[in-house]
Amino acid sequence: DTGVSQDPRHKITKRGQNVTFRCDPISEHNRLYWYRQTLGQGPEFLTYFQNEAQLEKSRLLSDRFSAERPKGSFSTLEIQRTEQGDSAMYLCASSFGTGSNQPQHFGDGTRLSIL
Amino acid sequence: QKEVEQDPGPLSVPEGAIVSLNCTYSNSAFQYFMWYRQYSRKGPELLMYTYSSGNKEDGRFTAQVDKSSKYISLFIRDSQPSDSATYLCAAVNYGGSQGNLIFGKGTKLSVKP
Numbered sequence: 001d002t003g004v005s006q007d008p009r010h011k012i013t014k015r016g017q018n019v020t021f022r023c024d025p026i027s028e029h030n031r032l033y034w035y036r037q038t039l040g041q042g043p044e045f046l047t048y049f050q051n052e053a054q055l056e057k058s059r060l061l062s063d064r065f066s067a068e069r070p071k072g073s074f075s076t077l078e079i080q081r082t083e084q085g086d087s088a089m090y091l092c093a094s095s096f097g098t099g100s101n102q103p104q105h106f107g108d109g110t111r112l113s114i115l
Numbered sequence: 116q117k118e119v120e121q122d123p124g125p126l127s128v129p130e131g132a133i134v135s136l137n138c139t140y141s142n143s144a145f146q147y148f149m150w151y152r153q154y155s156r157k158g159p160e161l162l163m164y165t166y167s168s169g170n171k172e173d174g175r176f177t178a179q180v181d182k183s184s185k186y187i188s189l190f191i192r193d194s195q196p197s198d199s200a201t202y203l204c205a206a207v208n209y210g211g212s213q214g215n216l217i218f219g220k221g222t223k224l225s226v227k228p
Contacts, residue, residue: 004158033215040123042203042218043159056215091158093216101147101166101207104216106158 002026004107006092012113013082020078021110025094032075033093033104034067036060043091043106049075050098079112087114118142119206121219130228134191138204138219141185145217147207148180150189152200153221159203163189194226 151159
């Protein structure tokens, strides 16, 4: 069990640029979640996938954000035209099964800094 | 009002002390609760997972849920400097098929040698 892996660990970019993050879930975990965490706050839900289907998006996920999980394995989160307010830690979590009560296991996140 | 409230601390205790961390929640539909530990610049690490009211023990950690008062607690016995971290409580949003977690702000704990 290699755990949830996220890449890159840290991304620094200029305002207005596009960025893409990758998440590799724990093998055989069919649910994958994206969260955003700002300093001093708990993680906030962005979106989740069951296999390759994106089943829910929160209101935090503006139209500049898009997430994919094309083959039901790894996922990418893209932010277009980045803004200062996008600076945060982006966390990925995965869980096994179709039940909503299965424990979620997190990666170490991608820290995004907007200059 | 946030759905899960947690005192952010910071909380500082001497090594060996018993630590009590607490959260309250407002949605009576919440049934599953989790405690995560987060070290600086790392992701949350699952510590405890509980369902409904009652206690669950795992080594030095005890999680307690009181649904009548919508109160969640985590107790750490014989605290160690390595327990210094931010502790996050979370409830599972079980509405529909979501299952996403709703977190408190986290309590920053420091255990002094």
